[in-house]
Every structure is written in C-alpha cells, then in structure tokens.
Ligand code: 3Y8
C-alpha cells in the first residue's frame with residue numbers, strides 16, 4: 473500500500489513539507505480551513521473546508537484511504553489538532569505533528585505574557601497607546617473593548633464589515649514577513665506596543681525581532697494547550713518518520 477498522506481496545513485512549515493512530499497514523489501493532499509479568500513498554492517492537491525469534527529475527519533481518512541496524517545497547523549489551531557488526535561485514535565492511522573518551538577524572550581525584551589486573547593484584552597485596559605494588533609481577523613472584535621488606543625491592524629483579506637474601532641488603520645498583508653519590512657512598519661506608525669500570538673517559526677517572527685530592535689513592549693499571547701501527540705520539528709524528521717512508519721506498515 474503506497475503512502476497516501478493528509479497534511480493539515482496553513483503554515484510556512486506546512487507549505488515546505490508539501491513541497492518536500494511532492495519532490496519525493498509521495499501522494500498527498502493538503503487541507504486548509506478556508507479562512508482566507510485565496511490560499512497560497514502548496515505544491516500538492518488541496519482541499520478546503522472543515523471535515524465536520526473528529527468524526528467527519530475519521531470518515532474522510534477512511535474514505536480516502538489515508539495512510540498517514542501530518543498535523544502542520546498553526547499552534548493556535550488547537551481544535552483542529554485535537555480533532556486530528558481523536559480521529560487518528562479512532563482509525564488507527566499514524567499521526568505526527570510538525571510543530572515549531574515557541575519564541576523565547578531575549579535579555580532586554582519587554583514582554584508581558586498573557587494566557588489567551590481575553591488576557592490580552594484585559595492587559596489593554598490601560599492609558600492610550602499606539603498598538604499594533606498582529607493577531608489576524610478572527611478575534612479582532614474582542615479588542616474593541618479598549619477604544620482608547622490607536623490601532624494598527626494587519627489582516628490577510630480586506631474586512632467584510634466595519635471593524636468597530638474608532639481609531640484604527642488596516643494594512644493588508646500575507647506573511648511570511650521580513651525584519652526590514654516590519655521594522656519600517658512599526659517605526660512609521662510610531663507603535664508603542666505590539667500584541668501577538670506566540671506562533672513560533674520564522675514566518676511571523678519578524679515583528680518580534682523588529683520590536684526588540686526598537687525597544688517596544690510586547691504583549692505575548694501564550695499558546696492554547698494541545699493533548700500529547702508524536703511531534704517533529706523539522707521536515708527531514710517527518711520524512712524519516714514516513715519512511716520508518718511506512719516500513720512498519722510494509723508499504
Ligand atoms: C488560511 C494560508 C506560508 C504560510 C504563511 C506561519 C506564518 C505567514 C504569520 C502578523 C501575524 C496570523 C495569521 C499569520 C501568519 C504565516 C503563514 C501565518 C499571522 C495564511 C493562510 C491561512 C491563514 C489563516 C490566518 C488566520 C489568522 C492567521 C494571519 C495561506 C496566510 C495573525 C496568526 O482573515 C482570517 O480569517 C485569517 C485567519 C487564521 C489568525 C486569525 O485569528 O485571524 N492565519 N494564514 C489557512 C486555512 O484556511 O486553513 O494562504 O498561505 C498562512 C500563514 N499565516 O505559506 O508561508 O506559518 O505562521 N497568519 C498569528 O501567527 O498570529 C499574521 O500579522 O504578524
């Protein structure tokens with residue numbers, strides 16, 4: 473039985489894995505939730521949209537004769553990761569997560585850790601600042617609770633409806649981002665405070681490095697918990713796992 477992979481994508485590392493899978497001549501499909509209007513091509517066939525919970529994912533795995541699942545989703549895509557663990561337990565299909573370590577503060581960094589989006593909103597109950605919200609679109613409304621700040625919002629797609637911030641500028645951009653670009657952005661908008669998720673990886677890290685150089689304060693949103701599952705931290709590690717598990721499966 474030849475390997476037939478399902479890659480749960482949506483990250484820089486996920487796209488790199490898809491390219492490695494294509495180069496290795498392996499059969500695979502990448503799955504996206506459909507959060508943005510035009511997902512970036514990933515080098516392997518793509519499916520878009522939810523599965524219908526863990527049960528729907530288990531059905532998909534059986535129906536499409538998937539032999540391996542690689543969860544390369546973003547660390548904040550915790551529900552998708554929980555469903556992948558559940559569905560692979562139900563079906564007995566091997567699962568590995570391609571994860572990236574959380575960013576760590578360096579000496580001199582001015583980070584305040586908060587446990588979640590609500591913690592970030594609570595921490596913004598403070599005198600007016602010039603705040604860059606680099607948290608995307610899905611949780612933006614939560615931040616309208618603090619209208620006293622002047623916001624810079626970075627989004628992938630143009631907002632479909634008014635965002636509800638009295639003072640906000642929107643820039644449309646899709647990462648991966650660069651240190652030069654993010655440093656110029658933060659300086660040009662005279663940002664005092666950066667709010668971001670601890671995504672890890674390189675694609676979103678530029679803003680952290682730029683904030684460090686500019687001596688800005690950072691509200692760092694820590695990751696949601698995800699149950700234990702096998703993890704890899706590099707593409708070669710996943711490719712070895714595929715080779716190893718494929719041998720076990722006699723493929
Ligand atoms: C649809 C698929 C690649 C992948 C690029 C990574 C890096 C650039 C940085 C900032 C932070 C944010 C956001 C971000 C980054 C990578 C990676 C990453 C952060 C795309 C993509 C999809 C999404 C969904 C989107 C979310 C949003 C989050 C923007 C593709 C471009 C803020 C996360 O409008 C919306 O609904 C956006 C939704 C989930 C979080 C949110 O709450 O809004 N990502 N991002 C995926 C799908 O449909 O399944 O088109 O490429 C992928 C990438 N975004 O090819 O190199 O690997 O993390 N994505 C965060 O980290 O805080 C931007 O502005 O500095």
Ligand code: NAP
Pocket residue numbers: 480481482483503504505507520521522523524525526528529544545546548549550551552553555608669
């Ligand atoms: P989430 O909250 O964990 O997932 C919510 C539901 O969305 C899931 O239960 C599933 O629906 C569907 N879903 C999520 N990822 C999917 C995928 N790759 N393929 C098919 N369905 C998916 O997920 P999220 O935080 O909204 O993230 C959505 C996507 O954006 C993921 O691909 C993730 O990698 C990417 N992304 C997210 C962030 C972020 O900050 N959250 C950042 C960068 C990229 P069903 O239950 O119906 O199956």
